[in-house]
Amino acid sequence: MAVKTGQAVDRPPLYPPKATKFQAQMKVKPEDWQVTEEFDAGFTGEGEHGYFFIEKRCLSTAPVAAWLAKQFDVSQLDVGYAGMKDKHAVTRQWFSVRLPSLEEPADMPRLERAEGDERIKVLAWHRHQRKLRRGEHQANRFQILLRAVAQPIDTTALTQSIEMGFPNYFGPQRFGRHNLGDALHWLNHRRDRRVARRVSRQQRGWHLSVLRSWVFNELLAQRVADGSWRTCLDGDVIDPGEGHAASIPMGPLWGRGRDSCSGDALQRQQRSFETIKTPDQKQSLGAVCEALEHAGVDRGERRLMVQPWAVCCEQDLSNETLAVSFCLPVGAYATVMLGQWFALQDMSLEPD
Secondary structure, eight states, X not given: OOOOOSOOOOOOOOSOOOSOOEEEEEOSSGGGEEEEXXXXXXXXXXXXXXXXXXXXXXXXXXXXXXXXXXXXXXOGGGEEESOOOOSSSEEEEEEEEEOTTOOSOOOHHHHOEEETTEEEEEEEEEEESSOOOXXXXXXXXXXEEEEOOOSOOOHHHHHHHHHTOEEOOOOGGGTTTTHHHHHHHHHHHTTSHHXXXXXXXXXXXXXXXXXXXXHHHHHHHHHHHTTOTTSOOTTOOEEOOTTSSSOEEEEEEOOBSOOOOOHHHHHXXXXXXXXXXXXXXXXXXXXXXXXXXXXXXXXXXXXXEEOOEEEEEEEETTTXXXXXXXXXXXXXXXXXXXXXXXXXXXXXXXOO
8 A cells, every 4th residue: 555645746857848849639549559569589389378469458457467367267476467558548568377277279259358448359379488577578669649730840850850869767657646755755764664564565666666767867857957868978887789879878776786887977976966856855866865775676777868760750730640650668658758849738637
């Protein structure tokens, strides 16, 4: 159970200010936002796990995993998936189910479901030797239709601009309205037994994820402000940039472990620790990072920049739409990417 603090926390500033942004509506219909996992598992054709490629509509990932567990009468712990996918969308992703006694091919029509706006359809299935783990897919392919785009757009220039890359912020959906406030409350009171009893292991993991994401975003925002987010500074941790024309600087996912950066990059980071405050202005970024080191999570890295590929933009002025397709690596947010060029109105959040 989440610890309720009763206060909402403003979302972190994700997008650099621009003189002009194109107005656009997204997710007017579920079909406007389509996501397909790029996944090459090299299926063995044998083993005790069934892998199901499922198309879902108006459902988030967790309810589909629960549906599969119910259909096969197994624990939800026996169901695996690589990533969480949008609810107000049409998405295609892989699930695994531990089925040691299943010898015949799965009855795919029996697994399908259609109820109101919700739909589950099995597109393919294979046998494999191990459970599907989080983050094991290679990429996500997006096909997005933006509506109410009345202004003419130079789609060639837009495509080239998108291909140059964008700051790899964690998206607003990671923070919600209360997630950061709840996470900070837990971090500061986690040794209080009354607080600890009300926080499950899963919720504790979510709090840590939210806090690490906030720290990363704040440090990245400093690099965006001075224009160094795509530049490798002296002392930066460098991604070798496989598949990219140049190396990419990395930012920390904070936790225990030795700080990998040095030189100019380390000095900038230390200044940020002192100057950046939590939304309630009660703690410095450095204090939050120190608390994270004692909270039992190991340090990692994340790219400061993402370069999409297979980008295509097509505008239909008569219908005021813009179709945008592209691929992103695992962990990158399409909403963050689009937010660099568009003032987005998420119609899935609008009241009926």
